[in-house]
Amino acid sequence: MTKRLTLAATALSLALGTGAMAQDEPLKIGFVYSSLIGDAGWTFMHDQGRLMLEEEFGDAIETAYVESIDGGADAERVIRQFVAQDFDLIFGTSFNHMNPMAKVAAQNPDIAFEHATGYTQADNLAIYHTRAYDSRYLVGMVAGAMGDSMGVVASYPIPEVLRGINAMTLGAREVNPDFTTKVVWISTWFDPGAERTAADAMLDQGVDVLAHFTDSPAVVQAAEDRGKFVVALGDMSQYGETAHLTALDYNWGPYYVERTRAVLDGTWETDNTWEGIAADLMTIAPFADSVPEDVREMVMVRKEEIRSGAFHPFQGPLVKQDGSIAVAEGEIPDDGMLLSMDFYVEGVEGSLP
Amino acid sequence: MPLRLVPRTRPSRLAQYGAPVLALVFTVAFGFVLFLSIGRDPWAALHAYFVAPISSAFGLSELLLTALPLALIGLGLAIGFRANVWNIGAEGQLLLGAIGGGAVALALWGEGVPGTFVLVCLTGALAGMAWAAIPAFLKTRFNANEILTSLMLIYVADHLLSWLVHGALRNPQGFGFPESRLFSPEALMPILWPGTRLHIGWLLLPVAAVAIWFMSRHTLAGYRLRVSGLSPNAAAYAGFSQPQSVWISFLLTGALAGLVGAMEVAGPVGQLLPEISPGYGFAAIIVAFLGRLSPLGVVLAAHLLALILIGGENVQLLGVPIAVAQLFQGVLLVAVLASDVLVRYRIVRIGQLETDEAAA
Numbered sequence: 001m002t003k004r005l006t007l008a009a010t011a012l013s014l015a016l017g018t019g020a021m022a023q024d025e026p027l028k029i030g031f032v033y034s035s036l037i038g039d040a041g042w043t044f045m046h047d048q049g050r051l052m053l054e055e056e057f058g059d060a061i062e063t064a065y066v067e068s069i070d071g072g073a074d075a076e077r078v079i080r081q082f083v084a085q086d087f088d089l090i091f092g093t094s095f096n097h098m099n100p101m102a103k104v105a106a107q108n109p110d111i112a113f114e115h116a117t118g119y120t121q122a123d124n125l126a127i128y129h130t131r132a133y134d135s136r137y138l139v140g141m142v143a144g145a146m147g148d149s150m151g152v153v154a155s156y157p158i159p160e161v162l163r164g165i166n167a168m169t170l171g172a173r174e175v176n177p178d179f180t181t182k183v184v185w186i187s188t189w190f191d192p193g194a195e196r197t198a199a200d201a202m203l204d205q206g207v208d209v210l211a212h213f214t215d216s217p218a219v220v221q222a223a224e225d226r227g228k229f230v231v232a233l234g235d236m237s238q239y240g241e242t243a244h245l246t247a248l249d250y251n252w253g254p255y256y257v258e259r260t261r262a263v264l265d266g267t268w269e270t271d272n273t274w275e276g277i278a279a280d281l282m283t284i285a286p287f288a289d290s291v292p293e294d295v296r297e298m299v300m301v302r303k304e305e306i307r308s309g310a311f312h313p314f315q316g317p318l319v320k321q322d323g324s325i326a327v328a329e330g331e332i333p334d335d336g337m338l339l340s341m342d343f344y345v346e347g348v349e350g351s352l353p
Numbered sequence: 354m355p356l357r358l359v360p361r362t363r364p365s366r367l368a369q370y371g372a373p374v375l376a377l378v379f380t381v382a383f384g385f386v387l388f389l390s391i392g393r394d395p396w397a398a399l400h401a402y403f404v405a406p407i408s409s410a411f412g413l414s415e416l417l418l419t420a421l422p423l424a425l426i427g428l429g430l431a432i433g434f435r436a437n438v439w440n441i442g443a444e445g446q447l448l449l450g451a452i453g454g455g456a457v458a459l460a461l462w463g464e465g466v467p468g469t470f471v472l473v474c475l476t477g478a479l480a481g482m483a484w485a486a487i488p489a490f491l492k493t494r495f496n497a498n499e500i501l502t503s504l505m506l507i508y509v510a511d512h513l514l515s516w517l518v519h520g521a522l523r524n525p526q527g528f529g530f531p532e533s534r535l536f537s538p539e540a541l542m543p544i545l546w547p548g549t550r551l552h553i554g555w556l557l558l559p560v561a562a563v564a565i566w567f568m569s570r571h572t573l574a575g576y577r578l579r580v581s582g583l584s585p586n587a588a589a590y591a592g593f594s595q596p597q598s599v600w601i602s603f604l605l606t607g608a609l610a611g612l613v614g615a616m617e618v619a620g621p622v623g624q625l626l627p628e629i630s631p632g633y634g635f636a637a638i639i640v641a642f643l644g645r646l647s648p649l650g651v652v653l654a655a656h657l658l659a660l661i662l663i664g665g666e667n668v669q670l671l672g673v674p675i676a677v678a679q680l681f682q683g684v685l686l687v688a689v690l691a692s693d694v695l696v697r698y699r700i701v702r703i704g705q706l707e708t709d710e711a712a713a
Contacts, residue, residue: 036675064670071628073621076550077415078666084411085670095530099624119528156627157519158529187515187531187627342529353519 024060027089027264029053030082031065032075034094034215035190040236041215042189042250043067046093046116049252056257060264069097070189076100083108089263091256092116094189095158101125112268114259117160119339123270128255131276132160133167133338134306135248135284137313138299139211139231140171142245142287144179145295146229147208152183153198155213157353159341166345167313168211168231173347175298181348182207192218203228209245220244235285247285255281274335277306314338319346358698368696376688383688384681393673401671402664402681414549416659418621421555422447422613422630424655426637428565429606431646435569436578437585438602442488442503444634445510446481446610447617452514453480454615455625458540459522459533469540473619474554474612481611482604484510489603493596499603507634515627522625533625542620554616558652561609566648574601610634643689661685 031050033043050063064087066078075097082090083104089112092101098118105113105125113125121127143150150172154161165183172179182205184198195214199222202210210230212219217239223230224240232240232247255273262268276282284303287296305311318327321344327333344352381399388395406412426443433440454477461469487506491497515531524534542552569575581588581598588595613633618625640658644650665678 030670064672066666066669067675069666071626072631073418073550073617074631074666076621077419077663080411080415081666081670084409096626096628099532099535103623156531158531162529187512187519340528 026060026062027057027260028085028087029061029063029260030079030087030090031063032069032078032082032090032092032094032097033065033067034070034096036067037065038216040217040232040239041234043093043215045234045250046091046252049256052253053256053260057260057264061260070094071096076103079104083111088112089114089260089268092118112259112263121270121272126259126270126272128259128271128273129160130250130281131274132248132250132282133163133313134276134278135282136164136167137171137306138284138303139246139248140168141175141299141302142291142295143168143209143211143229143231144172144174144176145298146245146291148176148179149207150179150181150209150211151199151202151205151207152181153195153202153210153212153214153219154183154185155189156187157185159339161213162341162344162352163314163338164213165348166341166343169345169347170313170318175295179347183348183350185353186214188214190215192216195219196222199223200226232285237285237288242288242290244285245288245291249283249285251281251283277303278309320344321346321348355703356700357703358694359701360698361696364697372692372696373689376685376692380681380685380688383684387677387681388673391673391677393671397671398668398673401667402661405667406660406663410546411549412663414546414551415663416656417555418549418551419662420652420655420659421558422617422633423637423640423658424558424652425561425609425613426606426634427640427644427651427655428561428648429602429609430637430641431644431648431651432565432569432578433602433606434582434641435646436582436598436602438492438599439500440485440488440503440603440606441500441638442485442506442634443606443610443637444630444632445503445507446484446607447614447630447634448507448510448514449484450477450481450611450614451618451625451629452510452517452614453477453611455533455536455618456517456522458536458619459625461540462534462537465537465539467539469537470542470619473540474542474615477615478608478612481609481614482607484611485603485607489600492599492603499599503603514625514629518625518627524624531627535624536619540619541623542616550621552616552620554612554620557612562648562652569648578602639686643686645693657689 035043037043037047053061054063069075069078079090079101092115095117098115098120101113101115102120102122102125105122109124111124115125115127117129118127152165154165169181182202184202186194186198188194195216195218199210199219203222203226208228210219210223210228212233217236220230220232220236220240220243223243228243229245230240230243231245235247235249237244302311312332314327314333316327316331317325317329320326384399385395388398406416430440430443454473457476458469458473484506488499488502491502492499518531518533522533524532542554545551545553545555569579577593578598578601581593581595617629622629636658640651640654643654661682665682668678669675
């Protein structure tokens, strides 16, 4: 005990000592996470990005994070706490952090704020987002090749999620024209119990493949337990050795590195980033052994076409659930339409909440 | 070796005041070892927990702001718990207050009516009362267990809020995100402490605490509530109506919880969201018992809970995992509650007890 105490004290004084001796204070970067990091999922992937920052910049930066901050009055307090402790660059990784962050950003013009998935931008508040629908289309193709129906455990009916459901359905129907999709909305990003219940309900209705927008591995475990398939959010293959066909994978690291470098160089300015496979911000996880070779090839060809711009997941003809045409043949939808998407495509069952 | 808790006939005064201090000392010692064992500087971690939140204007204001909802709801719950009325659904009453208050704020959005926030708070309190009236009615009319009904109504309230922010109250310019518009300035709680988030709603806390203390000590209604809690038979014999204490307890807590909900959305949050409260209504149950069901105790307990809640966020900035932060919080609560039990009860072996009684 005494020995460890001495050790800790020595370590502490060393840390303080080097800090005081260094010429520049390290750049302090804070992350607000909406759920627990865990070992897979949305927050885990953001944290991978944070770890990449530490690896890339070493002692030049210092990172910290607060987990499980979702809505209510907490987010603003945590962001203000970062400000009070002289953080230079603060990332909010969930939609619920947008309004609190915009409020704090307005009062602290010298600090750089970045918000994922929102729409409010300011001189010191940048927004960044991924075209996850690129990867959703590809995992949908795999789902279509391995089954005839899909059950989606969805969070909130916002454009981001609707784009994902639609892209998966379009991908699946490209390889399997009669493919149908069911959706259960559970109004949360993280609730393993509710996720599991929703997954089980859809398996009871006989769906072949599950998909999810939520953050825990519960849906993957449900598919594994019941001998069905799943396309996951983030590589969760450790939770479903046979069920886990593939997953959409977010690759936040390069973005975080680029933005941090900009702050270090003094060139950071507000921006609105929306990139997908073409910028390597999105990809898909390795295929399960059960996915046949021809399916893998077909998906990889599509992936390269999306990268080059030869193919767009929402290119026309895009048919809505009610049979009307959303995008005419030969046309590609503009970002405005994608950002405000509020409909299901043909093949999705049920109505929007 | 079967053990039993036997009430102490005369709990020592010294122990009553000393026990919480001892519990705190134990928790700090435990925390020291805990943080050391995961390789963090224990002094820095304990500082972040107990000192940092109250050593700056920002920290102090946040402490008061976080303790406010816990204390207000806890005050109401303590009254009910003393009367053996178990309202577990304050969280739902809070949500209804948020919905009611939020609906008023949105209905008057952009109208520029001065003092809208007062109407927001009043509507919130009434909505909370109305929600609390349901379990009270079911209890007094059908003798339905109020623990179950009030608890289950939380989920109804949660879905009601979710449905509204997905539909009728959704921001039309919000790209489909399930949240309302940001309230107009006149619907927001005016700031009490410039530069912080602490709003004038905080002034209601001392008022409510004193009023509830006065009511329970110096009014007939308060006396009846206490008697029906201590001895339902005696209360019935004295002709005190049990339904009356159910109604008073529920309506009072409902009003306070509803007020809290309205003040949260019109205060630090500023809009309606699917998630309004990090569980204030549940945490207030702990606060009520931690405060030994007395008004002063509840107010102190609310600040202790707020302190460790904020401290738990602060230590994460030092790289302490959230699981360890929560473990520490749990140990503190258990230590305080357990020491409280041991002040009022003593542990005896069953055999020992019989010998004692024989000797007596």
